[in-house]
Amino acid sequence: MRVRSAGRGGAPGARGPGMADTALFEFLLTEMVAELWARDRDPDPGPRGQKTSLSALEGMGFRVGQALGERLPRELPAFREELDALKFLCKDLWAALFQKQMDSLRTNHQGTYVLQDNSFPLLVRMASGVQYVDEAPKFLAFPCGLLRGALSTLGIRSLVTASVTTLPACKFQVVIQKS
Amino acid sequence: MSRSAPRRTENHKINKDLFVLTYGALVAQLCKDYEKDEDVNKYLDKMGYGIGTRLIEDFLARSCVRRCHSYSEITDIIAQVAFKMYLGITPSVACRNSSRNEFSLILDKNPLVEFVEELPAGRSSLCYCNLLCGIIRGALEMVHLTADVTFLQDRLKGDSVTEIGITFLKKLEEKRYRRKK
Numbered sequence: 044m045r046v047r048s049a050g051r052g053g054a055p056g057a058r059g060p061g062m063a064d065t066a067l068f069e070f071l072l073t074e075m076v077a078e079l080w081a082r083d084r085d086p087d088p089g090p091r092g093q094k095t096s097l098s099a100l101e102g103m104g105f106r107v108g109q110a111l112g113e114r115l116p117r118e119l120p121a122f123r124e125e126l127d128a129l130k131f132l133c134k135d136l137w138a139a140l141f142q143k144q145m146d147s148l149r150t151n152h153q154g155t156y157v158l159q160d161n162s163f164p165l166l167v168r169m170a171s172g173v174q175y176v177d178e179a180p181k182f183l184a185f186p187c188g189l190l191r192g193a194l195s196t197l198g199i200r201s202l203v204t205a206s207v208t209t210l211p212a213c214k215f216q217v218v219i220q221k222s
Numbered sequence: 223m224s225r226s227a228p229r230r231t232e233n234h235k236i237n238k239d240l241f242v243l244t245y246g247a248l249v250a251q252l253c254k255d256y257e258k259d260e261d262v263n264k265y266l267d268k269m270g271y272g273i274g275t276r277l278i279e280d281f282l283a284r285s286c287v288r289r290c291h292s293y294s295e296i297t298d299i300i301a302q303v304a305f306k307m308y309l310g311i312t313p314s315v316a317c318r319n320s321s322r323n324e325f326s327l328i329l330d331k332n333p334l335v336e337f338v339e340e341l342p343a344g345r346s347s348l349c350y351c352n353l354l355c356g357i358i359r360g361a362l363e364m365v366h367l368t369a370d371v372t373f374l375q376d377r378l379k380g381d382s383v384t385e386i387g388i389t390f391l392k393k394l395e396e397k398r399y400r401r402k403k
Contacts, residue, residue, distance in 0.1 A: 061237065061238050061239070062235040062236065062237065062238055063235065063236055063237070063238035063240075063241050063308075063309070063310065063333075064234075064235065064236075064307060064308050065234035065235060065236045066277070066280050066308065067241065067273075067277070067308045067309070068236055068240065068241040068244065070273045070276055070277055070280075071241070071244060071245065071248070071273060071353075072244070073273075073276075074269045074272050074273050075244075075248060075269075077272070078265075078269055078272075099251065102251075103244070103247040103248065103251055104247075106243075106247045106250070107240065107243040107244050107246075107247050110239075110243045110337075111237075111239060111240065111243060114239060139237055140236060140237045140240050141234075141236055141237075142234070142235055142236070164234050164236065167234070185244075
């Protein structure tokens with residue numbers, strides 16, 4: 044699909060008209076999760092089939108993350124350190140998308156980062172508590188892709204996974220892939 | 223209306239591009255999965271229907287609309303309240319027949335196609351925004367109104383405007399809605 048390339052305009056999150064109601068997006072994501080899950084993408088109903096649905100969602104998130112990463116303004120020259128790129132994700136990207144920053148960023152300084160959001164907006168609508176923890180991974184596949192896609196526009200290859208302990212808090216683990 | 227989950231007092235906002243680009247990724251994925259345009263269109267409509275049946279509750283809880291007494295009022299609310307709330311646009315409304323059950327929503331601006339210049343090659347019958355038709359149809363059905371909702375014109379297909387047609391069919395509870403003569 045030919046897409047109009049967007050210039051680096053003002054920060055998408057800053058101006059009023061650039062924001063949209065979360066509800067419609069959440070409903071869309073929920074429907075995408077439900078449909079990809081129900082469909083016979085892979086006749087294997089077991090873990091392999093699950094993996095296909097999750098990777099389709101993650102793949103879509105990746106594409107969107109790339110497009111968003113290209114649209115966000117950032118100071119050039121490029122980040123001097125990997126850590127700067129991760130901080131950009133936690134502060135600028137997350138704030139532009141969800142109007143809040145990640146709550147914490149930890150690293151082992153060896154290419155692994157853990158980003159924690161104590162109240163991830165896409166999970167808030169699910170009842171807070173532990174009952175829906177099993178469902179949450181399906182909803183986190185897309186944001187994992189988002190982060191991986193955004194990082195790719197910064198020239199960084201990564202693997203991103205997520206986990207939930209107590210809704211709506213979640214952690215994203217980013218492992219940098221050295222080429 | 224009873225509420226099942228505790229509501230946030232503020233309505234969260236997200237980046238509009240996130241929504242628009244996600245929708246684009248969905249359409250792209252469906253185009254990969256289905257060869258025929260009509261299958262993609264049907265799928266978008268079906269997904270929209272699922273969304274609409276749930277969105278209506280969110281809409282009614284946040285919009286304080288009064289009970290409507292005519293199809294015309296309902297269409298006005300879809301255009302001026304619902305579209306405004308969720309997509310930030312206000313399509314104009316036209317009535318297409320004298321029995322006053324066929325209406326058009328004319329979309330001057332359409333955020334969903336902001337990054338789309340043209341339909342992909344070989345996809346000339348794709349109704350890119352067909353999700354919207356399903357949403358309207360699903361939402362209406364939850365308030366006991368059946369309607370056909372389709373795109374009558376589409377700028378992406380070369381038409382001069384983008385027009386959604388809503389045809390209200392026989393209602394399930396005729397007593398509640400008396401048409402003005």
